[in-house]
Amino acid sequence: MSQQAKPAFASSIRWQSANVVTQVVLQLIFIVILARLISKADFGLMSIALVVVGFVEIFAQIGIGPSLIQREKLAPEQIRAAFSFSVFLGGVFFLLTYALAPAIGDWFESMELTQVLRWIALSFILSSLALIPRSLLIRNMAFKTLFVASLVSMVIGNLVIGLGLAYAGFGVWSYVAALLCQNALLGVMYWIMKPTEARGSWKFASWRILGAMLSYGGRATVYNLLNYASSKVDTVLVGHHAQNSSTNIHNAISGGTEGWTTTGLYDRSAYLMSLPISVLGKLGDSVLFSGMSSIQSDKLALQTVLKRALGLIAWLTFPGSLALIWFSGDVAALLLGEPYAEAEPVVRILFIGVAFRSMIKLADALIRAVDALNIAIIIKSVFLVGLTISAWAALTNDWGIEGVAWSVTAWTMIQFLCLGWWTLRAAQWKFEKALKAMIPGIKGLAFAAISMGLLKMGFHQLQGALDSIPSPFALHLIHAALATISVLFALTISAIMHPEVLDGGDVELRNQWTAYLPIALQKRIR
Structure with missing residues (x-):
């Protein structure tokens, strides 16, 4: 066996x-x-x-x-x-x-x-x-x-x-x-x-x-x-x-492609939102699910895994989500092409839910590992019914795909609150400890906001002093660079302040990854 x-x-x-x-x-x-x-x-x-x-x-x-x-x-x-x-x-x-x-x-x-x-x-x-x-x-x-x-x-x-x-x-x-x-x-x-x-x-x-x-x-x-x-x-x-x-007057003339074009625009917007979630979701579906299944009866071990996973997710997604929201139009244009730049409002709204969806993936892995599917089925059913009704209302009231995106984001937050409450109860984990695990991510969010604000302000001043105007593609690249620099800066500073987000407090592991840093920084981290 x-x-x-x-x-x-x-x-x-x-x-x-x-x-x-x-x-x-x-x-x-x-x-x-x-x-x-x-x-x-x-x-x-x-x-x-x-x-x-x-x-x-x-x-x-x-x-x-x-x-x-x-x-x-x-x-x-x-x-x-x-x-x-x-x-x-x-x-x-x-x-x-x-x-x-x-x-x-x-x-x-x-x-x-x-x-x-x-x-x-x-x-x-x-x-x-x-x-x-x-x-x-x-x-x-x-x-x-x-x-x-x-x-x-x-x-x-x-x-x-x-x-x-x-x-x-x-x-x-x-x-x-x-x-x-x-x-x-x-x-x-x-x-x-x-x-x-x-x-x-x-x-x-x-x-x-x-x-x-x-x-x-x-x-x-x-x-x-x-x-x-x-x-x-x-x-x-x-x-x-x-x-x-x-109301789609072009649909019949174009042989039905106008409707598919709208669907394609929304679907690709949702795809961009799902990219960062896919990484965490697939890790949750394999490593976390398999690992937590084998320790499902050990509450202390589950709390340790949840603490490390939640801390890492918050550290990565909080500053990253802010950058995606701030530069959503540039992300759409660079990844899908300039014709998709019109999806900017939809992409920005959907990006608001990235961090919440990422943390929901952690709860999903725990739910399946400890076989607590009954309560989760109730939560998911309420989410599905609520989202269906609100999304259809948005479409029939001519709020368009932006209205649908707001429905998705709002119900994602509600689902996060419900599953978060259940996770704390199932793992017998205190809210204060969960909040403490997210502190590196919260600090990273603040550092990213300050960095992006200052860099974008400086770029706009520089742009105003120049005679030439960058092409749309060059502008997208510059904005992407500003976002990347800001996120990397935020991740680095918050990791230095909270090295446990990378090594879980393992002293031996910390000594290994800090060995390549300057001596002064090694002493600060260790």
Whole structure:
């Protein structure tokens, strides 16, 4: 019987951080180039297709992957049964999506969406084949292996095949091909580098043995479904309203692309907001979830992990979020191209929620690790219903996608307060200690605000003294440089004042990372 690995956090976080950062950087490179090769309408169409597929995929897995990771003891028969059940569900939901694609296309008034959905539905089969080895690799915290698999699949699938087809003029289909190729390559890599527990998992075992796993997995599925729906309902409502709005006078003339253009603009704004959250979310879904699952009964150990994770998240996201809000238009123009600069108001509003969403990811990992899904399901349900009503009200009252963005941000704050309250209770952690853990981030926020204000004021004075006016692109780059300098300055000063945010108070580790600093600074930190 397989015993769950103890949390080797230092090594795990290093490799998974490298994995996540690499994924985000490669995906960003892919999107930055792709945004200049395909239209906003193509992005809008693909965003709705991905929402539908992502929604169905949660049902297709029924929490099997998280169940394999979360269980303290795992029998070979359970692994074999999980594999055959996963493949069966993958096939069923492929056929279901294929059959329902025309109805979904009709709801969005798009025949092309039907074809895109039918092709992307193949990802259910590919994901079901890869689910077991991937889950076991996460369970064993084999993040170096996951890093290699992700690197190979993203370079070949996205950068080579996806961008190659986009350059050749295949539009939205280049995105479809990139997704399917990446999933296929991931599956092959996972099986090539599979852990020993995965050997023989293709042999059939009775599904009756999955009872206990499906009990947890069923609740995990409901929770993941609510989580996913909450993150995508705004995009779906924008897409449906834009495609069916009677006020969109250009929609019928342009063959429906005007509505997809609005959807693409909003979806890419949401994508920019999700970039920093993706890093923390993927770390939470792997390192924190796996690690906290193995210490779920040790409240003191959980408090220690929460303290370090919350401190690090606050330290990184508080000053970073301020920079994103301050220079949101420059971020949109640099990453997606000048045509997306018009998304500045939406991007700025959504960036307000970055820090709150990042801390919600920490609560999500704890919820799944200690199997406290019932209360979390209630919180997520309230969030989803509230967001749906307010976002639809914004659209029907002609408040536009800015109104939707304000709805998302407001309900994100409400969700943060509810999950924060639950986290403190579940870990038996005092509010004062949680607030103390965030002090490095709060100080970093203050330093970043002062630095950005002074630098921007100085630049404007310099600009006024010069005869020439920088080009829009040069101006975006200058603003990005000011933001980067300010954030790095804030992170450095707050880390010097609170070195525990980097090393958790480990004296030996602190001696290692401070060895390269000037002697005077070493004495100050140590």
